[in-house]
Amino acid sequence: MAETVSSWFASLNSLYTPLSSHFDAAKSHKDSVEARLNYVIGVYRMFEIGSLRHGTGIWRHSDADYLASLKGGRPQSSTTMLNKVRDALIGRFLNTTISVRSPAVVCRFSDCEVEVVPGYVADTTNGPGYWIADPASTGGWMKTYPEAHNDFVNSVNKKVGGGAKTLARQLKVWKYERDVPVSSCYLEMRAAKYMEGQQSYVSIFDLYLSLSSIYSANLAAMNDPTGLGSRFTACSSDAAKTVALSKLSTAVSRSYRAFDHYQAGDHAKSIGQLKLLFNR
Template identity: 65%
Template sequence: MAATATSWLNDLTSLFTPTASQFDGAKGHKSSIQARLDYVLGVYRMFEIGSLRHGTGVWQYSDADYLVSLKGIQPTSALTMLTKVKEALQARFTSTTITIRQPAVVCHFSDGIVEVVPGYISSGGGYMIADPRGGWMKSFPEEHNKYVNEINAKHSGGGAKKLARHLKIWKYKRNVPVSSCYLEMRAAKFLSEETAYVPIIDLHYALKHLQSIELASMNDPTGLGSRFGSCSSDATKTDALPKLDTAVLRSKRALTYHLADDHDKAIEQLKLLFNR
């Protein structure tokens, strides 16, 4: 049977969906990271967050992400907190490259990358973590996961997570400096207002929506946390917007060819979109 745009997107989803075992190496460092931070700074709990936890991770690009709830008094500067966590881990894992990439401290282990997001319990619930744009932001990772799951369950086959994964694949393969968390929450919010999920149609209109709002920050759809920013700075947004324009053009062409039953040309545009 000849390939169609729909089957091509399904194959893309399968290819970039990580298997459960692909991150065993990275996840194996959790206990030693937690023990070190508890010894130096004090830890209430450490739990998995991010795209792998949500089921929207991208093979070869997503990392194992953990939020670490720290004891003590929240410092004035979020960077101070990140620096203390980095120094504590670097002293324990001396041969490992450890960097700060707000809101995380990134540990580049030989068998996988672990992103540690430190934070403090916030009054009223949630956690105060470093804002990539500077300062602090309130985050509710467990509630965000629940929100995505609820929207995902509305559509047969899990449309919200598939759309989020497609947007993330585009981001990574086309080197677009947009927050993965932002794309995931935008995908879920977009499909919350749709009655059905059709991959090639919703991919185009989700990208077109991002273009129409010029990657504007979004309110937390749960109504709990801080706004989600799309990019870490004005400079990165300036880099992202022309790439988004190109993506909208290619997804529109793919959709037009798809509706005309010209599957070869539709797939050709999808390959350009995802740099395949």
């Protein structure tokens, strides 16, 4: 039987959906990282955030992300906080490469990579909010509500039968396989916001329209859809944005051709364009 667009998407989604066991190594380091930060700096709690928490992680690309809620006063510069956390972890994990990649401190253990996003409590009236480093502003701060963001994605995902997370994963696969310098979090929130306005999910149709909408927005920073936190920034620099827009333009063209062939009933040509889009 000839492969269809639907079956091709199903295979793509299955291939890039990580198993829970893929992250056992990262989770095994969580307690020792938290203990070290609590000893040196003081930690209220450290909990999992990011794509794995949301169920939109990408096999071979997504790391285990944790937010560490730090005790003490927030310094004027977020760089001070990041360097302090980095130095604390270097003092404990002597044989591990540890570096700053704002807004996180990245620990490259021998068996996995763990990202620690340090922050300070910013708000409790609207649910837990935190000040974390702003990757688009050296030394700057941004406010984030990871649990509220998770709730938003989950609510939209439920409304469209799982389509919000499926679309977010596809956008991230494109990002990683085409080496696009754009924030994974930005793509996930764009996908959820786009699907919020849809009544159902149709993979090839919504892939094209979501890519088109992101391109039409010129990768502009987007408002937090929960109305609580800072705006989501797409790229870390103007140079990265230029590269990302160029690759996004190509992605829009390929997704349109894939959709056009699909409408004409030519699944083989449609899949050919999808393979180009995702570098498969």
